[in-house]
Amino acid sequence: MTLGVCYYPEHWAPEMGPEDAKRMARLGLSFARIGEFAWAPMEPEPGRYEFGWLDQAIENLHAEGLEVMLGTPTATPPKWLIDRHDDILAWDEEGRARGFGSRRHYCFSSETYREHSRRITEVMAKRYGGHPAVTMWQTDNEFGCHETVRSYSPMARDAFRGWLSAKYGDVAALNEAWGNVFWSMLYRSFDEVELPNLTATEANPSHWLDFYRFSSDQVMSFHREQVAIIRQYAPDAMITHNAMGYFTHYDHHDLGAEVDVLTWDSYPLGFLAQGPEDQSRTLRYLRQGDPDMAGFHHDLYRGCAPFAVIEQQPGPVNWAPDNPSPLPGMVRLWELECLAHGGRFSSVFRWRQAPFAQEQNHAGMLRPDSEPAAAFHETDEVAKELSLLSDDLASSKVALLFDYDSVWMSDIQPQGTGYDGLYVAKDWYAAARKLGADVDIVPQGTDLSGYAVVLVPSLLHLTAETAEALKTTEARVVIGPRCGSKDENGNIPDGLAPGPLRELIPLTVARSETVPEGAGGAVAGRGGWKAWRDECETALDPLWTDEAGRPVLYREGRTSMFAALPERELLTDYLAEVFAEAGMDAERLPAGLRLRRGCGLRFAFNYAPEAVRLPDALCSDDAFVIGGRELPPAGVSAWRET
Amino acid sequence: MTLGVCYYPEHWAPEMGPEDAKRMARLGLSFARIGEFAWAPMEPEPGRYEFGWLDQAIENLHAEGLEVMLGTPTATPPKWLIDRHDDILAWDEEGRARGFGSRRHYCFSSETYREHSRRITEVMAKRYGGHPAVTMWQTDNEFGCHETVRSYSPMARDAFRGWLSAKYGDVAALNEAWGNVFWSMLYRSFDEVELPNLTATEANPSHWLDFYRFSSDQVMSFHREQVAIIRQYAPDAMITHNAMGYFTHYDHHDLGAEVDVLTWDSYPLGFLAQGPEDQSRTLRYLRQGDPDMAGFHHDLYRGCAPFAVIEQQPGPVNWAPDNPSPLPGMVRLWELECLAHGGRFSSVFRWRQAPFAQEQNHAGMLRPDSEPAAAFHETDEVAKELSLLSDDLASSKVALLFDYDSVWMSDIQPQGTGYDGLYVAKDWYAAARKLGADVDIVPQGTDLSGYAVVLVPSLLHLTAETAEALKTTEARVVIGPRCGSKDENGNIPDGLAPGPLRELIPLTVARSETVPEGAGGAVAGRGGWKAWRDECETALDPLWTDEAGRPVLYREGRTSMFAALPERELLTDYLAEVFAEAGMDAERLPAGLRLRRGCGLRFAFNYAPEAVRLPDALCSDDAFVIGGRELPPAGVSAWRET
Amino acid sequence: MTLGVCYYPEHWAPEMGPEDAKRMARLGLSFARIGEFAWAPMEPEPGRYEFGWLDQAIENLHAEGLEVMLGTPTATPPKWLIDRHDDILAWDEEGRARGFGSRRHYCFSSETYREHSRRITEVMAKRYGGHPAVTMWQTDNEFGCHETVRSYSPMARDAFRGWLSAKYGDVAALNEAWGNVFWSMLYRSFDEVELPNLTATEANPSHWLDFYRFSSDQVMSFHREQVAIIRQYAPDAMITHNAMGYFTHYDHHDLGAEVDVLTWDSYPLGFLAQGPEDQSRTLRYLRQGDPDMAGFHHDLYRGCAPFAVIEQQPGPVNWAPDNPSPLPGMVRLWELECLAHGGRFSSVFRWRQAPFAQEQNHAGMLRPDSEPAAAFHETDEVAKELSLLSDDLASSKVALLFDYDSVWMSDIQPQGTGYDGLYVAKDWYAAARKLGADVDIVPQGTDLSGYAVVLVPSLLHLTAETAEALKTTEARVVIGPRCGSKDENGNIPDGLAPGPLRELIPLTVARSETVPEGAGGAVAGRGGWKAWRDECETALDPLWTDEAGRPVLYREGRTSMFAALPERELLTDYLAEVFAEAGMDAERLPAGLRLRRGCGLRFAFNYAPEAVRLPDALCSDDAFVIGGRELPPAGVSAWRET
Ligand SMILES: [Zn+2]
Ligand SMILES: [Zn+2]
Ligand SMILES: [Zn+2]
Structure with a gap:
């Protein structure tokens, strides 16, 4: 486990480089990511390369013992390249070419662009593939950011x-x-x-579904072309790409198979307004972020490949509707949480705040005047705590099945305003975490033996392997409404929903309804359902019904299936029963508190804006390695379990 | 009065056809509508026709004694036709051609397309015009759906x-x-x-007004071309076209003159979110639909031509923001309500839910697995009740004047956020129905003698014939604000508003104001006004003023004119007074209950989510032919009046 | 000080002209503005001019002693001109040419259009430059209305x-x-x-910032071309252009340097919904307008050049979402308020309401039937009150610095949903006016000696001259957060914010955060802050902190700087302290009341919908020249100060 930072030497006077590297090393960082937007500085004119500045930047880092993650610069093709070819630009859904002047303006289907992508990758790989400091490579940057996976161009x-x-x-x-x-x-x-x-x-x-799949595949083959070239010149390097949050336009399980480590860019405050949280939760978690956002993505991407955070929010950013400052301590919390979830490293974006251009209001570890900012001091703390952490990866008792194809199906046919396959999955994840569980988020076809509980929140389509794995596992299986309602073409399956799940629980969905906010039903004393409801034909008696007598939950043996989309409270209630049956913890944690086993410890992270106290049952007072029983806002505690 | 169903034999294996027809006949259906989207199956390559499947489908139906309504398939020109001509596609208001891949992608002004429309119509009319089962023809489908009346193409x-x-x-x-x-x-x-x-x-x-009129006329001439061809080969067939709800882009009075029966497509739940109802009414009527939506359109289209429902919502649909299930009994209620209002037939859309493509989540009478769905059982009930109903058309004492030209004028110049000519008319209709009245919705120029009350909610422009009819009728006339404020070009008339209405009531609108929600005024003890207010010069004393002393209602003899747009409560209060004067019922019905005379009976329909009790004064306990005094949710009662 | 009216003789039968002129003169008007949309009537075919109607219109006015303000008609190039050249139309931000059919469809960067602009200007200037009645010229009309300053065309x-x-x-x-x-x-x-x-x-x-500046400069050079021609033929005429409200797309200080008088178009009710007021204030001021809207723009444009109102709202307009009627008396109030702020004249838009085309629902002084409307009678009152007013311009003790470049910077990078440089400035203006102060709104570089208080609400960038003027003035200076945060390129300045302001107050903004509505902080007993907060490094103790202990206000000597954006209440509280120190009035006025010195008097204007009473301390009972101590809604009082 290491710490790193994203760094843009091309933005700064060359003479600042040695001191920057020294300060990074002194801080305890192990590497810097560089290069990923610097095509124009590398190739200022067609075919005329200028690598002196980059050679020097790498030398500066190398001299201080830092490793380098080198990025291919294909997210930002220079203007001269765009002007030379009229078939590079992506087209938006409105049918217009997307212009030069920011980034990610290329189309994944442009053969011309792919040729230039391979060329610049080869030039870089040849030059730096053998450099002892360049141990890691990143392809491009944030595939798909700004709605760029799906291009509507003639190409x-x-x-x-x-x-x-x-x-x-x-x-x-x-x-x-x-x-x-x-x-x-x-x-x-x-x-x-x-x-x-x-x-x-x-x-x-x-038609849309195949277009979504095609578009995802185009990203993969674009990435694969760069990987093949890098491997040729740097066979031992670790190759990665940086994914994003709440982003599903390509299949990250596919990408996971094409990288050594899947990194991602974690902006807990920036994502708060983008996520599904309501106004009151948004205000409560304004300076901390949603308590489950980072964890959900750590576990989701850990299910794709070894994972890490390559861009950690360091302070206010520039791109959300509002951009608050994190509470003091939050950067440290986020960094430790990444490592606790099994992250290989955590790296802040970016070293020094740039005083110009689009991201000038995006904080860094240093201010534009090179003074340390909050993220500098908090990373310093984490660097000192690294020695307390082992490399152990804890195993989880809960698996949550997640599938990009299914999310696309519900994106394409939402059928109601309140159903979003991604957010349903995140809600179920949050309910399990609220009960203290560690969760593996796993793809279709995963072997499910060894888990105590398997959650299937929003798999509209299940593959035959998944159906088989669900049948053969000993785990308790809890399934959401709408699951199994689609075949592989996104159509209604023969025999209707829940398709292959009928072999686990004997019911048929006769019809489904969606309702607007405020029109769900309540289960006496337990919270309610919302948005989606399946009307089932079955000989089973419902386990729970709502106050209007509508079945909400069915159970057959170790399999339960919700007939209506549970709100978080209702779901947590039921998971508490299932967890208790499985001999797991089943107590709700204080609001805002999250636990996670990892690095040989069990961690507690306080996302609440108030102090919280850890339940006595969790650990003895003398077990704490980090922090203690009382966690201030942004506080982290960790103890050794015995 | 008969029952029918919309049917797509091309979606199903040919061997399913005979059994489908048998089940339809057994259910008591009289006809099936087929063919209206099947151009590609009929003509898979330019000029190569394949009618075998359609011949067989018609034979299957004919063999079971069912009649056939055959649709021309021009709502869905095939891809090969689009690719052959670059002047077929409609253009949207943003100036872009509307692409192939769904339906209604053609421009009414494309001469090329009209040629192909006439060609395919003639091929079909020649082949099936003389077939004994093919007694009805439908042109195209839902002219104007998806904003397609108004095309912005070079053509x-x-x-x-x-x-x-x-x-x-x-x-x-x-x-x-x-x-x-x-x-x-x-x-x-x-x-x-x-x-x-x-x-x-x-x-x-x-400019807009003439463009709206032109666009409506283009629809008429497109339709007329098909009608002329069909009449030539099927001189005795009934010809229709299917209109929609809350849709005013073409003049339905014009279309009424060009069809034998004007059918329409009634989706009470789907239209709820599209209509003007507020959040609390939307939740109350979520699974029943607005109590006046269907009645309003029945009476509106009955004012255009003999009418019927050709597409009746059978369950959840796929296209509204949320798509709830109708309460049990609602499909029967909607079907009976159509017949009570004078509908020639009621037909469900569609026979069997398709498991693929855009409408796969749209319910049918049968589920995709051919099992009966709710609409099957409820139509079965109605089929058995048909023998209780006569063909008698009741006459109404209330006329409501409605005009498409006037709606266009207020659409083009709303002048305020709260005035919509269509919804104002529907509000007035609802107030009259709330008092138990049957209402004729009639066009300009209608002879108004014989009515007790005439409502003029939103006629911005009045023709000379209308003004004359209002002067000569003996009826009490109640007029809304803004009426008479436009001449035939949509301009301010000489002498200002209310133009020709000044001959009925001596006042001049000196100026008009519009106000946002919450800024209207209250009439002591009676509800209030909203949105629009006329400041009048007149020697009349106002009948009602608001709490700020602003005149709200004037009256001169049998003519009343609101000087401010009444909210539904205030309007109902005044109509109750006028109805009482006219010797009509003037009691408010329980919330959600609606009455209607027709088929030799008087009907009560309960749209409320709770049971309601019919007022004793309406009928004696032994008069009930259907149901009784207590109506459950979705309940229908009917009795013979003496 | 005079009164005028906007007049469109081309809309009316020629024989109505003499009577129109007579009525204007009788009413006490001094001039009429004509001609500014009449290119097609003047030049109905390319090169064929028809000026007879205009000659006659001018003669009619001249005969009654009225002066004429003649407008160049370049806001409305005729269709034949557009059809002859494909490089005249402006393009919108979506990349589409903006079509003919309304107005302002030309691109400021079209050389072709500039040639025709100079041609028609020269033809008019030649013909009318020497006419004794034509004493004033207006270039074009409302540069930039309908988002037309910024064109995205190839030109x-x-x-x-x-x-x-x-x-x-x-x-x-x-x-x-x-x-x-x-x-x-x-x-x-x-x-x-x-x-x-x-x-x-x-x-x-x-990139955006330079494009905004370029676009503003293009407006200036377009205007300058017309001015040069007019000056050639009418060297003594007063030249103006009419600006708008809440409009910042070009730099009005630049325009001020190119006109003799800067006129503007004041629509207090129309602007209410466009402005920053919340729902409850919108309802309270629905028929009066925001109490500070007109004053703010009077003082803003007075800071650019001598100013006047050329279009005064006379009644309901047609273009706001809702269009209420002004309270009786409001037109008089607005006219007197313009003169009290130093306006050279006040002119109503328009003489007679047109019964046709886009603005047919826009009131005039006369109704379409030539009867007087409210604005006629109220202007009549003002005309009679003119003799009570002197030409004296009062001096203000408060200066507020305002800068278009800074507004562009915050428009381009809002960084939060609650910060708008223009509305921040207006909020600060309102707080000062609430305390009874007269305010000069001044540009960067203004000499600030002589003021008692200088407000710097939202100058993101300060020029060296401004910084110098702030250092050398003796005035108390109150600065908003975010000020000084940008250099001249819109980048973060060396040494960080507040840039040159650090010489006035020793602090450095270490970072800034933005927060959504409801997430600000409260200062005990005083209201709160919202939207924007600067975290400062400083040796100063904060003067005020919020309940979470966050500094809100710092002070060093005569300079105060807010570290968080104050809500209006909090700001007014602090300004009251500062004003009191400076020996100025520091009492809050009754809600809706505004004061202003001018014309040798001190005025009170009651924007409240209820009557208000002037504080006794303001004046003695016998000092009133207009009105008295009690002001009804829309009331105006004025007294002589001793
Ligand atoms: Zn990023
Ligand atoms: Zn339809
Ligand atoms: Zn204007």
Whole structure:
């Protein structure tokens, strides 16, 4: 476990480099990420390279014993490259080319751009692949940021046709899979298929679904091209890419298979307004972030590959609607939480706040005048605490199944204002964490033996392997409404929902309804349901019904299935019963407190704006390695379990 | 009076056809509507027709004694047709062609498309015009759905110029009518006139008004071309087109003159979120629909032509923001309500829920697995009740004047956030229905003799015939504010508002104001006004004033005119007085209850989510033919009046 | 001080002209503004001029002793001109040409249009420059209305490149100033620079800032071309242009330098919904307008040049979301308030309400039927009161610094939902007016000696002259948070915020945070802060802190600086302390009451919907020249100070 920082030597006078490196080393950082937006400084004119500044920057870091993560600069093709080719720019859903002047303006389907992407990657890999300091490589930056996974360009259209042809072979198979007999959408050849944007009313959901899958695949093959080149020149380097939060436009399980470590960019305050939290929770957690946001993504990406945080929010950022300061201590909390969840490293974005351009109001470890900012001091604390932590990865008793294809299906056909497959999954995750559980977020097809409880919040479609794994595990399985309601084309399965889950629990969803906020039902004394409700045919008696007598929960043996989407309170209530049966902790933690086993310890993180006290049952007073029983706001405690 | 269903044999295996027809017949259905989206199955390649499947489908239905309503498939031109011609697609208000991939992507002004529309219509009419089962034809489907009446294409622009030239003859007349001397908008020829979209700020309202009229006329001539061909080959067939709810983009009175029966598509739950109801009413009527939505449209379209419902919501749909399940019994209620209002038939959309494509979450009479859904059972009930109903059409004592031109004028110049000509009319309709009245919604120029009360909620412009009819009727006339404020060009009339209404009530509107929600006034003890207020010059004393002393209502003899837009409570209060004077019922019904005379009976429909009891005065206990005095939620009662 | 009216003789039958002029003269008006939208009537065909109607209109006015303000008609180029040239239309931010059919459809960067602008100006100036009645000229109309300052056309792009080249000389200087090393935005030549719209994510803020400045400069040079021509033919005429309210797209200080009088268009009710007022204040002031809106703009434009109101709202308008009627007396109040603030004249828009086209629901002095409307009668009163008023301009003790460049910086980088440089300035203005102060709103570089108090609400960037003036004035200086946080390129200054203000008060802003509504802090017993907070490093003890202990206000000698954006109550509290120190009035006025010295009197204006009583301390009972101690709603009183 190490600490690092994102660094942009090209922004600063060359003479500042040696001192920067010295301060990083003194702080206890192990590496710096550099280079990922610097195409224009590297190649100021077509074919004329200037690497002196980068050579020097790497030397400065190397001289202080720091390792380097080098980024390919393909997120920011320079203006001269755009001007030379009219087929590089991505097109937005409104059918317009996206202009130069910021970043991520390229289309993943541009063959011209891929050629230049390979060229600049090869030039860099050749030059730096053998450098002893350059031990890590990052491809590009934040694939998909600013809605850039899905491009609606002519290049994308042509590539989509090819992708469909490869998938279906025969256009009749596509017509059948999509149900194109509906509304006379039958195609006679793949070349008749258009992109699904700008149709008179909504396009066929199967059309969108394949377009989403194609778009994700294009990201993968773009990434793979760079990886192949880097591996050639730097066979031992660790290769990564940085994912984002609350972002599902490509399949991160696919990306996980193509990297050594999957890093991600964690901005707990920035994401608060983007997430699903209501106004009162937003105000409560304004300077701490949602208590489950970071944990959810740590565990989600840990389910894709070894993971780490490469961009940790250091202070106010510039891009959320409002940008508050973190409470004192939050940067340390976030860094330790990453490591506790098994993160290989945690790295702050960025070293020094830039006084110019788009992100000038984004804090760094240093202020623009090079004085230390809060993140500097808090990282200093963490650096000193590293010696208390071991490399042990704890195992979890709870698995939560998560699937990008299913999220796409609900994104494409929400059917109601209150159902979002991603946020449903996060809600279920939060309920389990509220009870103190560690959770593995796992993909379809995962072997589920060894878990005590398996959660299936929002798998609209289940693969045969998943269905089999659910049948063979000994774990208690808790399933959300709408699960199993789709086949692999996003259509209603033969025999209706819940499809293959019927083998676990004998019921059929006769119909489903969605209702607006405020129109759900209450289960006496227990909170209520919202948004989505399945009306089931079954011989089972419902375990719970709402006050209008509508079934809310069914159970058969070790399998439970909600017939209506539980609000967090109701769900937590039920998980407490299931956890208790499984011999696990089943007490609700104080509001804002989260626990996590890792690094040989058990951690407590206080996201609440008030102090909280750890329940006595959790540990004895003399077990604390970090902190103690009372956690101030932003406080962290850790103890050794016996 | 009969029952029917919408049916898509092309979606299903051919061998399912005979059994489908058998079940329809057994259920008591009289007909099936088929064919209206099936261009691609009928003509899979340019000029190569495949009618075998359709022949067989018709035979299957015919064999079971079912009649067929055959739809022309022009709402869904196939991809090969779009690819062959670049002048078929409609353009949206943003100036972009609307792409293939859903439906209604054609422009009414495309001469190329009209040629193909006539061709496919003729091919079908020739083939099936003489078939004994094919007794009804539907042109196209839902003209105007997805904002498609108004196209902003070059074809539309050219046709608009021709339409203007035909209307005005001389461009000076157009300049005069529109007031183009304002802001230097004078044209030197019709070829200088552009479409009114994408101007720097709002275009001339008269420009928009003529464009709205032109667009409506284009729909009529498109429809008329198909009708002429069908009549040629099927001179005895009933011809219809299916209208929608809360939809005013073309003039339905014009369409009424071009069909034998005007059908419409009634989705009471789907329309709830689209309509004007507030949050608390939306939650109250979530699974029943607005109590006046269906009645309003039944009576509106009955004022255009003989009417029927061709698409009745059968369960949850897929296209509203949220899609709840109807309360048990609602489908029966809606079907009976249609017949009570004089509907020729009621037909459910659709036979079997499709498991694929855009509408896969739209319920049918059967589930995708062919099991009966709620609408099947409830239609079964209605089929058995048909024998209790006669063909008698009851007459109404209340007429409500409604006009599309006036709605367009207020759409184009709302002048305030709270005035919508359509919803004002619906509010007035609801107030009359709340008092138990049956209402005829009639067009301008209707002979008004024989009515006891005439309502004029939102006629911004009145024709000379209407003014004359209002003068000569003996009925009490109640007029809304803003009426008579426009001449035929949408301009302020000579002598100011209320224009020709001044001959009924001696006042002049000196100025009008609009106010936001919460800024209206209260009439002591009676509810209040909102949104719009006319300041009048008159020798009349106001009948009612608000608490600030502002006149709210004037009366002269049998004519009353509101000087401020009454909220529903205030309006109902006044209508109760007027109805009482006219010797009509004047008691408010229990919330959610609606009455209607028809089929030789008087019906009561309970839209409330709670049981309601019919007032004793309405009927004796032994008069009930259907139901009784107590109506459960979704309950229907009917009795014979003596 | 005089009264005038806007008049459109081209809208009316020629025979109405003489009577119109007579009525204007009888009413006591001194002039009429005419001609500014009449290009098509003047030049109905290319090169064929028709000036007979205008000659006659001017003669009619002249015959009655009225002067004429003649407008160039360039806000409305006729259709034939647009059709002849494809490079006249402006393009919107979405990249689309803005069509003909309303007004302001031209691009300031079109050389073709400038040629025609000069041509029509010269034709008019030649013809009317020497006419004895034509004593005033207005260029164009409302530059920038409907978002037209900033055009995204190819012509604008080319002109922007030229402007940048002239500003920076060398593209390396531009790269340095903008920080283009960030995200590889480095340019190799000015011809690589695009407009900042339609980028994948936000463009560089310095890029936007220069584009805003360029766009403002284009307006100035367009205006200057017309002025040069008019001066040539009418060297003694007064030249003006009419500005708008809450509008900052061009620099009005620049425009002030290019006119003799800066007029503006005051629509107090229309602007209410556009302004920053919350729902409860909007309802309270619905028929009066915000009590500080008109005063703020009077004083703002008085800081640019001699000022006047050329368009005074006369009744309901047509363009706000809702359009209420002013309370009786409001037009008189607004007219007198303009004169009290030093306005050279006040002129109503418009003489007679037009019954056709876009503004048919916009009131006039006369109704469409030529009967007098409220504004006629109220202007009549003012005309009679003119003799009570002298030409004296009072001097103010309070200066408020305002700067367009700073507003652009906060518009481009709001960084939070609650900070708007314009509305912050207006809030501070309102707080001072609430305490009875007269306020001068002054530009950067103003000599500040002689003022008792100087307010610096939202100067993100301060010029060296401003910093110097603040250092040398004896006045108490009160500064808002965020001031001094930008250098001249919109970047973070060396040494961080507050930049040059550090010489007045010894503190450094270590970081800043923004928070959503409801997340500010309260200062015990005094109201609170909102939206923006600076965390400062300083040896100073804070003067005020919030309940969480966060510093809110610092003071050093005569300089105070808020560390968090004060809500109006908190600010008023502090200004009361500062005013008291300075020996000024420091009592809060009754809600809705505003005072102003001018015309040799002190005025009180009652914007409240209830009557208010003037504090006895203000004046003795026998000093009143207009009104008295008790002011009804819309009441005005004035007295002579001794
Ligand atoms: Zn980022
Ligand atoms: Zn439909
Ligand atoms: Zn204006």
